[in-house]
Amino acid sequence: MNNINQTIVAPTTNISTQAISLIRISGDDSFNIINKLLKKRITETKNVWVRKLYDKNELIDEVVLTSFVAPASFTGEHVVEIACHGGILNTQKIINLIIKNGARMANKGEFSQRAFLNNKIDLIQAEGINDLIFAKNELALKIGVNNMTGVHNQSIINLKTNLLDIISRIQVSIDYPDYDDVEGSSVEDLTTALRLINNEVTALLKRSKMAIKNANGIKTAIVGKTNVGKSSLLNALLNEDKAIVTDIHGTTRDIVTGEINLENISLNLIDTAGIRKTNDVVENLGIEKSFKMIEDAELILFVVNKENLNDSENKEIFLKIKNKKFILIFNKSELISNEEKIQLINEYENIVFTSAINNDIEMLLNMIERLYFNEEIMNNDSLILINLEQISLVEQIKNKLEQALNAIIFGVPIDIINVDLHQAWEFLNQLIGEQYEEEIIDNIFKKYCLGK
Incomplete structure (x- = not known):
């Protein structure tokens, strides 16, 4: 673990x-270091100050x-935050001066790690900070804020x-077997109490597994025959020309990917090669990948044109x-009449009409x-x-x-039952960080941003 005394x-x-x-400085020498740059x-008080920074007698910035x-700080240590004028050279020069006068460069996530080690936040709050920073949609943002503040912990x-x-x-x-009338220690009482706890854990696991897909992205495959507009649809969803679009059949021969973030869900999009009968070896490899993507995907966007809906390739899909x-x-959809649309809606579920080329x-x-x-x-x-690591711990609990x-x-002996319960207790402690291994904590915070 990094030296938290530095x-x-x-x-x-x-x-x-x-x-x-x-720029943020944190540690016992924060005030001493910044004062070396001030006249x-x-x-050492909580305050806001306007000062000129100097390198010896050379003015650096106000x-x-x-x-x-x-x-009483985020990290639990003395902290000085410097709002300086932006600019690559100016910011870097001030950081170098601070390092020259006794600080060292923080590692990724080290400020949050110190907040955790100094009992300012627990691990759920720490992970909530990271979830908030990297949130892709409103749902992930809401969960990140709630977990960061600890309102539900x-x-x-x-x-x-x-x-x-x-x-x-x-x-x-176990310790006093002669006292068999300890309140709540009957098999029925213990079973009832354990079921209540297990029901809460099960509900937490269910909510979390549903939410993580929406927050991190649903694996979504765009499939269909050649020349039905799959690549145009991908480009429209991404609002960029990522996939090549032509009228030539078999233009897309490999997987093209992208990501979109809606209000409460993100999609990890995969545009697959158009499915058709062909003797082209390279195109056939792409079609094989398309079928593999169908197997792996959590959501399929099946693109068709009304003329080819019932042909052999679409039936296979x-x-x-x-x-x-x-x-x-x-x-x-501009080629489909309103009467035809009503007929199709009555015939198929989860049907939509798009004109990808027109966005x-x-x-x-x-x-x-x-x-x-x-x-x-x-x-x-x-x-x-x-x-994922937190959800894995909940599964183990x-x-x-x-x-x-x-x-x-x-009817297993009661002392053996307590072994499982002690392990569940330890996993709960790991979830909020009351028990941890230093190497695991280091790895958790390394995924954070520099400066957080």
């Missing part, structure tokens, strides 16, 4: 040509300093308290996607939002996790609770 510095905004750049010193005194504390109560009851029964979530897209895709976007709108996660005020429940029901 004072660190990093830019908290991108180093670029801009009006203002922000008019600042005191800045605004915001100072915080430990432990009391639910984990309550789970720990309730589980500890059960462990304690069982331990009393229908068979491949019948057990998948898909939207049937009639592209080139007319609103009906498709609305359909995607409706398909993935989930009241349970969109309007839920309970804890939701969208981090659930597994241990269910093992203990099954063991109680089948």
Whole structure:
């Protein structure tokens, strides 16, 4: 683990040509270091100061300093934040001066890591900060804000308290077997209490698994025959000319990808090669990839034209996607009459009409939002996790609770049951960071931005 006794510095905004750049110093020597660059010193108090920075007698910049005194800061240490004039050379020069006078460059995520180590935030809050920074849509943003502030973290504390109560009851029964009337220690009482905890964990896991897909992106394949407008649709969705569009059949021969972020969902888009019978070896390889993408995708955007809806290639695609979530897209809608549209709507589910070449895709976007709108996660005020490592820990907690429940029901000795419960307790502690390995904590914070 990094030496937390050292004072660190990093830019908290991108180093670029801009009006203002922000630099953060954190550590015991923050005030001493900044005062070496000032002719008019600042005191160790929480305050805002306007000062000129000097390198010896050379004026460097006039800045605004915001100072915080430990432990009342984000990191729990002395912190001085410098709002200087933006610019690559100016910002870098000030950072180099601070390093020259006793600080070292912070590693990625080291400010947040120090906040965690100094008990200013728990791991759920720490991950919430990162989720907030990298949020792709409104749902991820909401979850990141909630988790960063810790408004729902009391639910984990309550789970720990309730589980500890059960462990304690069982331990009393083990240590004092003659006292068989300890309140709440009967098989029925323990089973009821454990089921309540397991139900809460199961609900958390269910919410989180639903939310992580919406937040991180649904793997979405655009499939269909050649020349139906798949690449035009991809370009319209991305609002850029990413895929080559021509009237020549088989233009797309490999996978083209992109990402779009709607209000409450993100899509990881894959434009596949058009499916048709061909003797072209390279094109056939692309078609094989298309069928593989259909198998792997979580959502299929099946693009057709009304003229070729029932031909052999489309029938084959229908068979491949019948057990998948898909939207049937009639592209080139300008060529379809209103009477034909009504007939098709009555015949097929999840059908939309688009004109990708004219960027007319609103009906498709609305359909995607409706398909993935989930009241349970969109309007839920309970804890939701969208981090894979956290969800994995919740799964392990659930597994241990269910093992203990099954063991109680089948009459397994009570001391063996407590082993599973202790492990569930340890996983809960790992979830909020009350138990951790230094190497794991280092790895968690390395994925953060520099300066955070």
